[in-house]
Amino acid sequence: GRMSANTSMVTEFLLLGFSHLADLQGLLFSVFLTIYLLTVAGNFLIVVLVSTDAALQSPMYFFLRTLSALEIGYTSVTVPLLLHHLLTGRRHISRSGCALQMFFFLFFGATECCLLAAMAYDRYAAICEPLRYPLLLSHRVCLQLAGSAWACRVLVGLGHTSFIFSLPFCGPNAIPQFFCEIQPVLQLVCGDTSLNELQIILARALLIFCPFGLILGSYGRILVTIFRIPSVAGRRKAFSTCSSHLIVVSLCYGTAIFIYIRPKASYDPATDPLVSLFYAVVTPILNPIIYSLRNTEVKAALKRTIQKTVPMEI
Numbered sequence: 001g002r003m004s005a006n007t008s009m010v011t012e013f014l015l016l017g018f019s020h021l022a023d024l025q026g027l028l029f030s031v032f033l034t035i036y037l038l039t040v041a042g043n044f045l046i047v048v049l050v051s052t053d054a055a056l057q058s059p060m061y062f063f064l065r066t067l068s069a070l071e072i073g074y075t076s077v078t079v080p081l082l083l084h085h086l087l088t089g090r091r092h093i094s095r096s097g098c099a100l101q102m103f104f105f106l107f108f109g110a111t112e113c114c115l116l117a118a119m120a121y122d123r124y125a126a127i128c129e130p131l132r133y134p135l136l137l138s139h140r141v142c143l144q145l146a147g148s149a150w151a152c153r154v155l156v157g158l159g160h161t162s163f164i165f166s167l168p169f170c171g172p173n174a175i176p177q178f179f180c181e182i183q184p185v186l187q188l189v190c191g192d193t194s195l196n197e198l199q200i201i202l203a204r205a206l207l208i209f210c211p212f213g214l215i216l217g218s219y220g221r222i223l224v225t226i227f228r229i230p231s232v233a234g235r236r237k238a239f240s241t242c243s244s245h246l247i248v249v250s251l252c253y254g255t256a257i258f259i260y261i262r263p264k265a266s267y268d269p270a271t272d273p274l275v276s277l278f279y280a281v282v283t284p285i286l287n288p289i290i291y292s293l294r295n296t297e298v299k300a301a302l303k304r305t306i307q308k309t310v311p312m313e314i
Contacts, residue, residue, distance in 0.1 A: 010169035010188075013098050015091045017082070017178025017273045029086040035285055036079045042288035043068035046298070053301040059137040060126070060241075063119045064291060066146050067248075070115065071284040074108035077101060078179040078280045085178070098180040099165045105179065105280070107157035110207060113256065114149035116249050117211035117218075121145070123242050124218035128225045156207060160200065164189070167196060177273050179280065184272075208256050215249055244294040248287060255279035 018028055050056045050065035081101070085091050093101070125136040164182065170190035177184045182200065186193060222242060229235045255278060292298045 010095065010171070010173050012092050012094050012173065013180065013185075013188075014174045015081075015085060015093055015178055015180070016174050016176050017276075018086065019091060025086050025089070029083060032079055032086070032281065033083055035281055036075060036083070039075050039079075039281075039285040039288075040072055042285060042292075043071045045302075046288050046291065047072075049298065049301045049305060053304065055297060056301050059122050059139075059142050060119070061297075062139075062142045063115060063122060063146070067112065067115055067119070068288060070108055070112050071287050073104070074112065075281065075284040077104045077108060082178045093180065095165070095169075098175075098185065099161050102164070102180045102182065102185065103157040103161040105181070106160055107153050109256070110156050111149050111153040112252060113208060113211050114153060115146065116245070116252055117214040118142075118145040118149060119245055120215040120218040120249070123245060124221055126241070127222050127238050156203075160203070163196070163200075167193065177276060179276070181276060208253065212253050215253075219246070240294075244291050247290050247294075251279075251283050251286065255283070 018025075021028065046068040047065050050061045050068075078101070081093070122137055125133050129136060160182065164185060167189040168191065169188055172188055175181075175184045175188070186197065186200075189196070219242070222238075226235050226238045229238060255275065258275065292302065
């Protein structure tokens with residue numbers, strides 16, 4: 001039929017994010033390349049520090065290392081292709097390439113949401129159950145928590161991506177975004193997609209609010225425990241171990257809720273790429289900054305590593 005003939009026409013998409021800023025392509029390339037290199041270097045440094053420093057062997061740092069590895073993957077899904085588009089001016093992406101990019105972006109993003117919940121559980125166990133902490137978060141439990149976050153999110157990414165790319169695309173193929181994000185891709189599906197949207201929003205709400213609920217529950221218990229600590233210094237110390245994590249949680253879930261739990265009709269091609277830019281490009285670099293600047297153990301480990309690698313001049 002005509003529909004199937006038309007559907008098969010869309011073999012590639014055009015990613016138009018930032019193409020309207022014709023005079024700034026070179027500047028944007030330089031800025032995004034710098035951010036990307038700093039993101040990879042900063043997160044890689046945390047992976048190396050946690051892997052090599054004897055003082056950073058607690059479950060909290062196991063999860064931090066996993067989070068940093070995730071951030072490298074997460075930013076590498078979108079930024080190198082954006083850099084290629086800015087450099088060459090060619091903005092094409094094949095249908096399968098678009099599906100692949102969407103899958104990995106969902107996979108890394110959703111795994112991060114789950115991992116932040118595991119990190120909240122770690123803080124809960126350390127502060128509220130200090131005597132049982134080694135038992136509650138043994139190395140095996142940490143591996144199981146991280147592994148289940150990865151495995152569950154593979155299914156999420158596959159489910160969402162295969163579902164959207166099984167829908168018919170019948171004509172327009174310009175995506176007003178710099179990567180294949182669900183909302184703008186869904187706008188190119190022909191026919192009434194309101195039911196599909198509802199299914200996606202419900203699935204996402206479940207995927208975002210389940211781990212978010214666990215985080216809130218953990219922090220509720222943590223706050224009650226902290227307020228029972230008699231000394232102000234003790235309270236401050238207990239809360240300082242949570243503050244970095246709370247900032248990262250706010251950034252991750254704030255943007256996830258804003259972007260994903262709303263209908264496609266409210267998608268604004270003018271402002272949404274800027275929000276996407278924030279969570280796809282900027283938040284991965286904030287992670288190592290937040291954790292290294294606010295964490296005395298990470299700073300001490302960095303100092304030790306620098307002293308080992310750079311011998312003191314006589």
